[in-house]
Amino acid sequence: MGKVAVVYWSQTGNTEAMANAVAEGAGTEAVEVSAFSPEGVADYDAFAFGCPAMGSEELDPDFEEVWDACVPALGEKPVALFGSYDWGTGEWMETWKAAAEDSGVNVVGTVIANLEPDDEALEQLKALGARLSA
Numbered sequence: 540m541g542k543v544a545v546v547y548w549s550q551t552g553n554t555e556a557m558a559n560a561v562a563e564g565a566g567t568e569a570v571e572v573s574a575f576s577p578e579g580v581a582d583y584d585a586f587a588f589g590c591p592a593m594g595s596e597e598l599d600p601d602f603e604e605v606w607d608a609c610v611p612a613l614g615e616k617p618v619a620l621f622g623s624y625d626w627g628t629g630e631w632m633e634t635w636k637a638a639a640e641d642s643g644v645n646v647v648g649t650v651i652a653n654l655e656p657d658d659e660a661l662e663q664l665k666a667l668g669a670r671l672s673a
Contacts, residue, residue, distance in 0.1 A: 541584030543671045545569040548602035553623035553655050554591045560661045561587045561621065564668025572601065577608035585617045585671040592624035596631035610642050617647040619667050625654060647671070 543565040547558035558569035565587070572590075580586075586609075590602045598606065620635055629651040639646050648667050652660040 541672055542582065543567050543585045543587065543668065544575065544579070544583040545587045545589070545668070546572055546575045546605070547589035547621075548572045548591070548599050549589075550591060550593075550599075551623075553652065554589045554621070557621050557623060557650070557652060557656050557660070557664055558587070558589045560656070560664035561589070561619065561668040561671075564665035564670075565672040566668075567672070572605050575605060577605060577612065580609050580612035580616075583616070585619075586613065587619040587621060587668065587671060589621040590635075591622045592627065592629070592631040596624070596627050596629075596634070598631070598635060610639070610644060613644050615645050617671055618644050619648045619650075619671060620646060621650045621664060621667070623652045623654060623656065629653070 545562040549555035562569040590598045593599045632651045650663045
């Protein structure tokens, strides 16, 4: 079983609930982005990063700063992306995934939820966490 880091930022608790579901599936604990150091990337075999859509469908600036610092060190490690949104179509996830892949990140899956994750989204997140830890 690989060591998985589940790193998230949440404003309302929706993305935190998603992070906890991924962590449950991976058999680990979720960590808020302010408590994660990009220097620790080498200590993990896989990652799940979660951030809600902010503003006009973009990542939170504080989260994005840590994410950007992690990207060069991720290499071929599997990475999942997740987050919640309130309005729009979830376009921020498509944009984030495309930018990550363009930077060489090995994105193995994404899950989004409109506001609070429903039971189906929570099951998808748990399965994603299990896949990352396999």
